[in-house]
Amino acid sequence: MDTRMTMDGKAVASDDGGALVMVESPLGAQPFALHSLSADGATGRLAASLVSGVPVSVLFGADRRVPARIRWVRPPMLGIGFDAPLAADLLAVYARTCTVRAARHRMARVVSVSSGGSADSAVIRNMSRGGMMIETALPLALGQLVDIAMDSDAPLAGQVRWARNGRVGIELIAAAAIQSRAAIG
Numbered sequence: 114m115d116t117r118m119t120m121d122g123k124a125v126a127s128d129d130g131g132a133l134v135m136v137e138s139p140l141g142a143q144p145f146a147l148h149s150l151s152a153d154g155a156t157g158r159l160a161a162s163l164v165s166g167v168p169v170s171v172l173f174g175a176d177r178r179v180p181a182r183i184r185w186v187r188p189p190m191l192g193i194g195f196d197a198p199l200a201a202d203l204l205a206v207y208a209r210t211c212t213v214r215a216a217r218h219r220m221a222r223v224v225s226v227s228s229g230g231s232a233d234s235a236v237i238r239n240m241s242r243g244g245m246m247i248e249t250a251l252p253l254a255l256g257q258l259v260d261i262a263m264d265s266d267a268p269l270a271g272q273v274r275w276a277r278n279g280r281v282g283i284e285l286i287a288a289a290a291i292q293s294r295a296a297i298g
Contacts, residue, residue: 132146132147132150132207133145133146133147134147134171134172134173135171135172136159136161136169136170136171136172136193137169137170137172137178138161138163138167138168138169138183139167140161140162140163141161142172143159143160143161144159144160145157145158145159145171145193146158146159147207148190150199150204150207151199151204151217152195152198152199152201152204153194153195153198153199153217154181154184154192154193154194154195155171155181155192155193155195156190156191156192156193157190157191157193158189158190158191159189159191160189162188163183163186163191164183164186165183165184165185165186166182166183167182167183168180168181168182169181169182169183169193171193171195173203173206173207177203179195179196179197179199179203180195180196180197181193181194181195181196182194182196217239217240217241217246218239218240218241219238219239220237220238220239220240221236221237221238222236222237222263223235223236224236224237224247224261224262224263225261225262225268226247226249226251226253226259226260226261226262227259227260227262227268228251228253228257228258228259228260229257231251232251233249233250233251234249235247235248235249235251235261235281236248236249237261237263238280243284243285244271244274244282244283244284244285245261245271245282245283245285246280246281246282246283247261247280247281247283248279248280248281249279249281250279253273253276253281254273254276255273255274255275255276256272256273257272257273258270258271258272258273258286259271259272259273259283261283269285270285270286271283271284271285271286272284272286
């Protein structure tokens with residue numbers, strides 16, 4: 114299968130369903146199978162062995178080079194952070210072939226998380242329109258319902274989408290509620 118975006122701006126799907134672009138690194142250019150994409154970065158599969166912090170360029174088609182850096186590596190997956198927000202037109206092109214994620218806003222905000230009668234403090238590390246990633250000592254499991262108390266307003270209700278080493282991904286049940294708060298600013 115072709116590994117690039119076509120010249121007319123359409124994304125080409127990879128064998129595993131994601132869009133395929135190229136990543137240039139000190140090891141040369143390699144196909145990168147996009148799984149998710151946001152204005153801030155991308156996740157996907159890359160055959161080359163890279164480590165966190167390595168500067169790379171993501172090539173979207175023949176003429177769109179986006180400077181970036183490797184954020185994390187969990188073979189065969191890795192996360193890439195763009196040096197500047199990705200253009201909306203590129204997000205629109207790739208929305209058909211991979212998951213386009215809402216922009217994450219980094220923060221370090223202490224909140225309270227509760228679930229099933231247990232409560233503990235947590236730190237929100239990043240937040241988007243539809244969810245957040247928190248760090249907490251409270252043992253939370255996939256699918257578990259949680260309440261996040263951020264201030265004197267009613268807590269935000271969410272559901273655990275992933276949990277690993279004290280970090281937990283929470284999908285907000287009422288995502289619109291977050292837009293009315295100054296939490297993302």
